Structure formats: structure tokens, C-alpha cells
Amino acid sequence: MRGAPTAAALTDRLTAQLRRRPVRAFWTALGLYAAVWWLAAVLTQLNLPLDAVEMLTWGREWQLAYWKHPPLPAWVLDLLYRLGGGSHAVLYLASPLFVALTFWAAWRLAGRILPAPLAALAVLPLVGIVYYGFTSPEFNHNVVQYPFFALLPLLLHRALAGTPASRGVAGRGPAGWSAVGRERDWLLLGLVGGLAVYAKYSTAPLLLAVALLLLCHPAGWRALAKRGPWLALGVFLLVAAPHAVALWTIDFLPLGTPAMRAAQAAGWVERLWYPAWFVAGQLVNCLGALLVLAALALPGRSEAGLGNPRSALGFDRFFVLWMLGLPLAIVLAYSLLAGQELETMWGAPYFALLGLAGLLLLPRAPSRRGLFAALGLAVLLVLAGLAGYLGKNLFEPLTSGRGMRAQFPGPALARALEAEWAQLSGGAPLPTLVGSFWLAGNAAAYGEQRPPVFIEGRPERSPWVDPAALAETGALLLWREDEAGRPPGWLAAWQGSLCPQGELVLAWQSWIELPPVRVAWATYGGRHCDRPPLAAR
Structure with missing residues (x-):
């Protein structure tokens, strides 16, 4: 042989x-x-x-x-x-x-x-x-x-x-x-x-x-x-x-x-x-x-x-x-x-x-x-x-103790947001998403409808969005609070105009047990503001 x-x-x-x-x-x-x-x-x-x-x-x-x-x-x-x-x-x-x-x-x-x-x-x-x-x-x-x-x-x-x-x-x-x-x-x-x-x-x-x-x-x-x-x-x-x-x-x-x-x-x-x-x-x-x-x-x-x-x-x-x-x-x-x-x-x-x-x-x-x-x-x-x-993608959470972007629950975020919005709007298409390109971008990239993203609500970063039209067409805002419980700085310009809709709790795509991802979301404009504004809570 x-x-x-x-x-x-x-x-x-x-x-x-x-x-x-x-x-x-x-x-x-x-x-x-x-x-x-x-x-x-x-x-x-x-x-x-x-x-x-x-x-x-x-x-x-x-x-x-x-x-x-x-x-x-x-x-x-x-x-x-x-x-x-x-x-x-x-x-x-x-x-x-x-x-x-x-x-x-x-x-x-x-x-x-x-x-x-x-x-x-x-x-x-x-x-x-x-x-x-x-x-x-x-x-x-x-x-x-x-x-x-x-x-x-x-x-x-x-x-x-x-x-x-x-x-x-x-x-x-x-x-x-x-x-x-x-x-x-x-x-x-x-x-x-x-x-x-x-x-x-x-x-x-x-x-x-x-x-x-x-x-x-x-x-x-x-x-x-x-x-x-x-x-x-x-x-x-x-x-x-x-x-x-x-x-x-x-x-x-x-x-x-x-x-x-x-x-x-x-x-x-x-x-x-x-x-x-x-x-x-x-x-x-x-x-x-x-x-x-x-x-x-x-x-x-x-x-x-x-x-x-x-x-x-x-x-x-x-x-x-x-x-x-x-x-x-x-x-x-x-x-x-x-x-x-x-x-x-x-x-x-x-x-x-x-x-x-x-x-x-x-x-x-x-x-x-x-x-x-x-x-x-x-x-x-x-x-x-x-x-x-491969080791970085699969095992880094073991050493860092936190989730990595490779395991971020982007697909789950898109599904949850679409389901919540369908229930709230009666099946209307998703409007413009407002947030960081990471959060709002994931929700858009993995969603069925892939709506436009208004990056941090900044017109110079998203010239395809007309901010004045959002009051009529409506928008969804997504954000995560930091470890001290503070919302991101870009959200301050929207305070008093939002209708909070709750929090999405999402599990990481990881075989390692990690604290879930919590994403707050709210509506702006349109006809779906049926809760008190964020500033009044």
C-alpha cells in the first residue's frame, strides 16, 4: 500500500x-x-x-x-x-x-x-x-x-x-x-x-x-x-x-x-x-x-x-x-x-x-x-x-465579557420592529428610521422593506431625507442608552416631540450567555402617536 x-x-x-x-x-x-x-x-x-x-x-x-x-x-x-x-x-x-x-x-x-x-x-x-x-x-x-x-x-x-x-x-x-x-x-x-x-x-x-x-x-x-x-x-x-x-x-x-x-x-x-x-x-x-x-x-x-x-x-x-x-x-x-x-x-x-x-x-x-x-x-x-x-468571531465574548458586532441581533431587531410597527399601524409600510447607522442600519438591512435611514437625525449625513416632511410621513427612532442610562446626544433635539413605544429586548446570536440587547423605540409625526410624549413621562 x-x-x-x-x-x-x-x-x-x-x-x-x-x-x-x-x-x-x-x-x-x-x-x-x-x-x-x-x-x-x-x-x-x-x-x-x-x-x-x-x-x-x-x-x-x-x-x-x-x-x-x-x-x-x-x-x-x-x-x-x-x-x-x-x-x-x-x-x-x-x-x-x-x-x-x-x-x-x-x-x-x-x-x-x-x-x-x-x-x-x-x-x-x-x-x-x-x-x-x-x-x-x-x-x-x-x-x-x-x-x-x-x-x-x-x-x-x-x-x-x-x-x-x-x-x-x-x-x-x-x-x-x-x-x-x-x-x-x-x-x-x-x-x-x-x-x-x-x-x-x-x-x-x-x-x-x-x-x-x-x-x-x-x-x-x-x-x-x-x-x-x-x-x-x-x-x-x-x-x-x-x-x-x-x-x-x-x-x-x-x-x-x-x-x-x-x-x-x-x-x-x-x-x-x-x-x-x-x-x-x-x-x-x-x-x-x-x-x-x-x-x-x-x-x-x-x-x-x-x-x-x-x-x-x-x-x-x-x-x-x-x-x-x-x-x-x-x-x-x-x-x-x-x-x-x-x-x-x-x-x-x-x-x-x-x-x-x-x-x-x-x-x-x-x-x-x-x-x-x-x-x-x-x-x-x-x-x-x-x-x-474564526476565533475572534466565535470566542472573543469569552474574554471580553460582552457581545461583538459579529453576533449582534440585527435580524431579530428587524423582525421585532416590523412586528411592533405592523401592530401599531395596521400593516402600513415602515417609515423612515432615525438613529445611528448601526442600529437603524441593521433594522433596515435585515428588514423586509428596507426603509431609508436618517442617520442620527443629521441632514448633512442623510441628504435623501426631508426633515420637514417627517412630521407628515412619520418616522421611527431607535436608540440604546449607555451604561449610565443616558440616551445618545443626538436624541436631545427630538425631546418633546416623540411618542415612546417601549423597548425591544433581543438575544445575541452567540452560544455564550450574554446580557440581552435593549433597544428603545419611539414614533415621531404621522398618526400613530397614541402615548404621551417622552418628555411628559
Whole structure:
């Protein structure tokens, strides 16, 4: 009876697949990676994450601009919600799909520079980056940026690929590449660049890196003499213009969001400390990728058939390092000069090309020992990330003593509120919900009717609501008191105008015994105020 294959034998089989069928190997690994993270979220994230609830609240309204961030992730989740018939399991596909798109674009760029087997390996270190694993299931403005940091370099490289400066001499590139870059690639570059503005404003350093490459490198100078870059600029402005106009109508409110959340340096010590601490945070979150790259660099006889990373042209190596490093350098320079603290998670989208850059710096093709170590380490890192994510969702209440958002009773809240309202109103549709985007957003996201949400009763955060009309159409207010029994501050403006309707007592979605969630609710306006106002109780 034949025994189980050894780790070395498995490595040999995988290496053979990389040599003979690199495309199939890549797609198989990518599909498995996306599937396991989707399943992990569906099975253990029993309530939608915080940012997903907020994006669904926004996405229902399809605004060109919102008070805090651009609209793309809200549009994506609302589109998935509608296409999936209201299925929340479908919503958990957003993050794995965007991570997969990032890996695909990085792989395609690697395939233009390296032999196909090495191109597939260029994506392997990315599974060791925390941002693409442990933190990725919560779809938000960070995750929606990920693909742009690989797509824009890919499209720019395609647009410049045939210029003499980029391929060494005219016509030296692979068969089928044009001598000056195709105008279609420039048009796509402008389109994707314009869409990046709708993702998050921290794509600005990436867009600036693209512009500076065109201005500072001979390949860019030659391209600027053609009409391709100017077509790209025109498409970019055309796509970004509606959002810019929408920002102007709300006094550019979202641009102040980083300032609201970040500290300002009081002196030069803090000015130096903020970017240094940011770099330290990125090193920690990218440590797994750096270890995989170190494993690929282990000495030994180079594995035959994989190709040599030193075969890449000098421009290609420069291009990848520029597109990886310059956006980060711009961010650090901004922190230093503006004295603004940088949150660690703001670095999440910047490392899509880290694996490719590391591979281009290797002195030779990976050895058999290096491949064995890198593949094994990558698998361990994925399993460790999954274990951490599953453990956090399932067991964190044991250590914290309180419920987590992953177990919040959002579905029960929606059912209870709809039942109470149906009894009170005689079956009328739910009116506008007023409250925090978390409470009111959960009630809307999990409800059958998905009513609009008036976020904390603040018009600047919910321009789709006409406050003056609520007295006629009616509204439901939801809130939770703090540990001292105080209602939230935003409720003060409604005091004296509410009709309290009671309290909803809801059990957490957890196998651990926890105090129930208590949600107070009241009506405002309409014809359903049959109890004394809150102020008169």
C-alpha cells in the first residue's frame, strides 16, 4: 500500500504544475483562497460588519457623494444586495472578489515581465499580508481600493510597453505588442483612474505616481508626444467630474474626514514619530509576505523550468519599484509635512505589487528548498489568518465579557420592529428610521422593506431625507442608552416631540450567555402617536 505523499513530493508536483500549467495553477489557488474566506465570513460573521451596514445604508440612495467617503463601496454592496435578491450571504462575496481582482491584476502585470511560472509565484507572498486575509472580510473603503493599486500599474505598463525606453529597443517586446502602446489601454487607464476617485481619496498618491512617471521618465516623455495620455486625462476628468460637482454642492465635507479622526503633531518629535510608527505598522502587517519572499530566496540549485527573475528588463524593475514605493513615499511625506497622524489601516491598499517587487529583486530562480519553504509558509499563514478570524468571531465574548458586532441581533431587531410597527399601524409600510447607522442600519438591512435611514437625525449625513416632511410621513427612532442610562446626544433635539413605544429586548446570536440587547423605540409625526410624549413621562 502506497503511503501518503511527502511534503517534498507535494512540492515537486506543485512545481511541475507551475511549469506545465501556470495559468491553471494560478486560477485554482485564487479560487480556493477566495472561497475559504467567503465561507469563513458566511459561517461565523452572523451579523453584517459595521462598515457593511453603513454602506448598505448609503447604497440604498445611490448618491454621487456622501458625508464621509466616496460612494463606490456603497454602490457595490447595494448592487450585490439587489442582484442577490436581498441575500446577505451574497454580500460577503464583495471582499473576496475585490481581493481576487487585486491578485489577478498583479499576476497579469507579473506575466508581462516574468516567465509564466514565476508570474504565478509573484502573487504567493500576498497571502501573507494581513490586509488581504484577516481584515479583508469587512468590505469597506480600504478593501475597495485594493484592485486599483494593481490595475492602474498594469494598464500603465500596457500603455507604455512598446516604447523604446520600456522594451529596450523598438520591437523587442513579445509578439503582438504595439510599438507605441495602444490607445485602448490609455482609455482604460483614464477610466480606471476616474473610478479610483470614487473608491477612496487615498488613491490620490497612486494617481500622482502615475502622473509623475509620465513627467519624469523618458518613456513618459515619448508617450506625452502622442495623444494616448491626453485621451486618458480626458476620460479621467469626464468620469471624475460628477463626483467633483457633488462634492462642491456639499462643501467638500468628506475631505475633512481624515482630520476628524487623526491627531495633529504638536512638534517635530511627533512629526517624525507619526510616519515612523506608520512604517512600523506596515512592516508588521506585511511580515508574512516578507517571510515568504525570504523563503523563496533560500540558497540552493535553481529549480529548472521556472525562469530567471534577472531576465526582466531594467525598465520593468524600475517601473514596479516606482509604482510600489512612490505612493507610500508620498503618504509619508504628507504625514511629515502636515504633521498628521496616519492610522495603520490607511496603508492597507499600498502593497499589491510587493510580491512582484520582491521576486524581481531575487538573484536567481527559487531553489527547490526555497519553493518548499515558501509554499508551506504561505499555507500556514493562510491557516493562521483563518484561525484568528474564526476565533475572534466565535470566542472573543469569552474574554471580553460582552457581545461583538459579529453576533449582534440585527435580524431579530428587524423582525421585532416590523412586528411592533405592523401592530401599531395596521400593516402600513415602515417609515423612515432615525438613529445611528448601526442600529437603524441593521433594522433596515435585515428588514423586509428596507426603509431609508436618517442617520442620527443629521441632514448633512442623510441628504435623501426631508426633515420637514417627517412630521407628515412619520418616522421611527431607535436608540440604546449607555451604561449610565443616558440616551445618545443626538436624541436631545427630538425631546418633546416623540411618542415612546417601549423597548425591544433581543438575544445575541452567540452560544455564550450574554446580557440581552435593549433597544428603545419611539414614533415621531404621522398618526400613530397614541402615548404621551417622552418628555411628559
